[in-house]
Amino acid sequence: MTTQNDGPNDAPNDEILRPLDGVRILAAEQMAALPFATQLLARLGAEVVKVEHPVTGDSGRGSQPFVTDPDGRQMGATFLRNNLNKRSVAIDLKHPEGVELFLRMAPGFDVVGENFRAGTADRLGIGYEAVRAVHPAVVYLSVSGFGQDPRSPYREMGAYAAVVEGMSGIYEYKRTPGRPPAANPVGALGDISSALFGAVGILAALRHRDLTGTGQHIDVAMLDSTVAMTDIVANFQSMGIEREWGSGVGIVETFEAADGHFVLQCVREHHFEVLMAEIGRPDLLDDERLATRAGWQDHLDDLLRPAIESWSTGRTLVEVVGTLSGAGIACGPSRTSAQVVADPHLGVRNMLIETLPSATGQPVLVPGNPVKLSEVPEAADARVPWLGEHTDEVLAAELGLSDGRLTDLRDRGVIGGT
Known part of the structure; x- marks a missing residue:
């Protein structure tokens, strides 16, 4: 595991040239869909100034569970996961002087970003057209539930990850008979997918600006992003398959071992032959009920699960996974959260970062950067900022505001922090 830098301004390993050094991002952002994107870009060298309400x-600061900052204010887990390496400026964007x-x-x-509900940034006076009027070459990213196009019947709706995940069809596709669809089965898929597509959009638009000198508006809808990530839903429906259950695609299931569960994917006939041989049941290859992939799925519970688990429950996960993986079968352990934290692979890959201490005194863990570059060593992350921690510093540097002017703005509630 890697420990973060203590200071929020510490530019990680300043002597290392990083890919996005010199790229500056101003983000009116909240929760995860945009903050994850800007954090990823910050880890690659971009400078990110985050604008928050005073x-x-x-x-995201109000999410649960949480830790407290030096002033006793809540900082929720959502905020802690998505705001490393940023500076925080507290400005009331509902105040005309804040907009100014x-x-x-x-x-x-270089980049201005927002992830309000569609139309909100325009109403506040900080939408694309307003920003382009003062900065024609701006790359402007909007991330919203359903995009900016007024033709969408959902444009005015708000959205969290679970909403767009449900609307993507993946919950119904994965639902088993007799049970309701399960919400949020894998965390914030709708947020992270939108963030990744937003980051790709920013990089593409910056490259386009390098070539043409022209900025542009990037419009990313969370529903679009989630539909792209859950691509099997529409694809399979167009081919006559409405749900995974009974789809006839083969075995994609969890099974029990002596000390936990493992995930097994077997969707090819030659793999099925190997699987039956490894569990000591080659006789099942002659069972007509198991002659097709659909048959494997239809007879999972009455034939295949008992056969597989009669072999696997007498073995540890290490033994099961070692045997099946060694034979070319796609297989791996289904891990608990404690096992994930102790996973040596994640340690080797620097994928768990120790941040602020939790209520137990142990550091809060957040995921590291999955993007590993051969010529750019990873740098330690700077901690998340306290609310408005850099307000005076940024406004003085960017706009030349004096101490007296900053005090006046703060006294009138236009700015906060520091």
Whole structure:
């Protein structure tokens, strides 16, 4: 595991040239869909200035569970996972002078981003057209539930990850008979997928600007992103398959071992032959009920699960996975959260970062950067910022505001922090 830098401004390993060094991002962001994207870009060298409300801050700060900052304010897990390597500026964007400050800062940044409900940024006065008016070459990213196109019947709806995941069809596709669809089965798929597509959009738009000198508006909808990630839903439906259960694609299931469960994927006939041989049941290859992939699925519970588990429950996960993987079968352990934290692979890959101490005194863990570059060593992350921690520093540097002017703005509630 790697421990973060203590200071929120510490540019990790300044002597190392990173791919996005010099790229500056101004983000009016909250929760995860945009913050994950900007954190990823910050880890690759971009400078990110995060704009938050002076009192409530990013709504992710209010999530559960949470730790507290030096002033006793709550910082929720969602915020802790998505805001390393950023500076926080507290500006009230509902105040006309707050909007003025934002628009005055915008020309100093390559990228401006927001993830309000569609239309909100325009109503506040910080939408694409308003920013482009003062910064024609801006790369402007909007991430919303359903995009900016007024032709969408959902444009005015708000969305969290679970909403767009349900609307993507994946919950119904995975639902088994007699049970309701399960919400949020893999965490914030709708958020992270949107963030990744948003990051790709930013990089593409910056490259386009390098070639043409022209900025543009990137419009990423969470529903679109989730449909792209759950591509089997529409694809399989068009081929006559409505749900995974009874789809006839083969075995994609969990099974019991002596000390836990393992995941097994067997969707090819030659793999099925190997599987039956390894579990000591080659006789099942002659059973007509198991002559097709659909038959494997139809007779999973009455034939195949008992056969597989009669072999696997007498063996440890290490033995089961070692045997089946060694024979060319796709197989792996279904891990508990404690096992994930102790996984030596994640340690080798620097994929668990120790951040602020939790209520137990143990450091809060957040995922590291999955992007490993051969010529750019990984740098330690700087901790998440306290609310408005860099307000005075940023506004003085970007706009030349004096101490007296900053005090006046703070006294009138236009800015906060510091």
